[in-house]
Amino acid sequence: MDFTHDAHTEELRQRLLTFMDEHVYPAESVFAQQSRAGEPWTTPPVMEELKDKARSQGLWNLFLPGADGAGLTNLQYAPLAEITGRSPRIAPEALNCSAPDTGNMEVLSMFATEQQRKDWLEPLLAGRIRSAFAMTEPDVASSDATNIATRIERDGSDYVINGHKWWITGALNPNARIFIVMGKTDPDAERHRQQSMILVPRDTPGLEIRRGMTVYGYDDSDHGGHAELTLTDVRVPAHNLIGGEGDGFAIAQARLGPGRIHHCMRTIGIAERAIELMCRRAADRVAFGKPLAGQGVVRDWIAEARVRLEQLRLLVLKAAWLMDTSPEGAKGAHTEIQAIKIATPTTVEWILDKAIQVHGAAGLSQDIPLAQWAAQVRTLRFADGPDEVHKASLARKEIKRWAQ
Incomplete structure (x- = not known):
């Protein structure tokens, strides 16, 4: 490597x-x-x-x-x-x-x-519109995507959609013109072939944005928030289906692999800036007659933050390298992607916590971005699958390898 x-x-x-x-x-x-x-x-x-x-x-x-x-x-x-x-x-x-x-x-x-690309991919690539991905639901454990209860039913040349979604990031932004909705087209099919994905334009009758959710009190309104929404007899043309019926779970997995590593890459940047802010504050702030940087505990936090972040970066780079070089693509880096998904939020949470502590009460305020970053990073222990699901899967694979 x-x-x-x-x-x-x-x-x-x-x-x-x-x-x-x-x-x-x-x-x-x-x-x-x-x-x-x-x-x-x-x-x-x-x-x-x-x-x-x-x-x-x-x-x-x-x-x-x-x-x-x-x-x-x-x-x-x-x-x-x-x-x-x-x-x-x-x-x-x-x-x-x-x-x-x-x-x-x-x-x-x-x-x-080709039509879907023209209608939606091209304006997204050009940055003219935004979008949302509607999978998570309040009434089922969405950590198991096969639980999704929203129904997508064929009716002639259309599909009719009924369901209840929440934590749909960006959906409150009026420029989010298209929603990719995941639901079940055949509840009686094999477990991973029940789900499909379909394109639902924002202005489709029956799509109702009910409220914005908050994350530790932050509404993230500058990024379109996180919406709760309902779909009641929402009717769209059959050609809005992405792929074929039953392809939804596989498409979701293809979507989540790169998404997970991108989150981790960006979160390392958050940690780097947090360390920078922590060091500047420690050098400038005087308590009990000397700069905070002279306190042994603060030096220990800074050193430990650097060690933990360098370890994390190497793990993320290994995952990226494997995704690029494995004949199976992202599947070939499955274990490493799960590992970085588990390690990144907890590592960066720790770094942010120490950076906040060094800043004192200011670290909790809106004047410094550390508190907002902490809320943002905490969500990553749920986003794209909770830690426990990834740990269970990774452990299962590890046990199987050695049991054989």
Whole structure:
């Protein structure tokens, strides 16, 4: 495994670092001010300015391999995603590399018909619209995706959808023009062939956005929030189905592999910036006659944070390398993807906790982004599957390997 940046990646990395310094970091306060002053759930105007600048500099759709995107491998994208994670509220979206659009574009790139690509993938790739992915439900344990109860029933040339969803990220943003909805087309089929995915335009009658959810009190309104919604006799043309009936579970798995590693890459960037903030605060803040940096416990936290983060980065890079080099693609890195999904949130939670502690009461406030980042990172222990599911699967595979 050679993790040295090739010339193309290094050129993009330097270009992105400059973009962050010149445009993203200065825009953070503007973004926050416009979010408070603007309409709820809408994107602050400064974001469109950043998108225009990123697009003009070739920093666009970096997450997507192949002809539809920038053509980067997972290993090439890793250091770039990490850099965007240093400003997680702004940078990923500015580069058209933010969830849930990234996963939805991957689904459409891999499985959409030509008409679906024209109607929805092309405007998403251009950054003209946003999207949402509607899988999780309040009435079933959605950690087991086969539990999904929403019904997608054929009626002539249409499908009719009835269901109840929640934690649908970005759905409250009025520019989220298309929803990928997962539901059951055949409850009597084999367990992993019951589910299908279908495209539902936002303005379809019967689709009702009921409320926005909060995460530890944060409504994430500047990113379209996390919606609870209902679908009541929602009727869409049969050609809105993605793939075939019964393909939904397999499509979800194809979507989640890259999504999980992208989350981890960005979260490493959050941790890097948290360590930077912690070190600056420790050097500047004086307590009991000397800087906090002179306190042994603070030095221990900083050293431990660096060790833990370097270990985590290497594990993420290994997963990316395996995804690129294995003949099975993401399946060949299944264990490593599960490992980083387990390790990343808990590692970065620990780092953020110590950074908050070094900042004192300020670390809990809205003046420093650490508290909001902590809430964001905590969600990753549920998003794309809870830790316990990944641990159970990983352990099962490990036991089977040695039992044989």
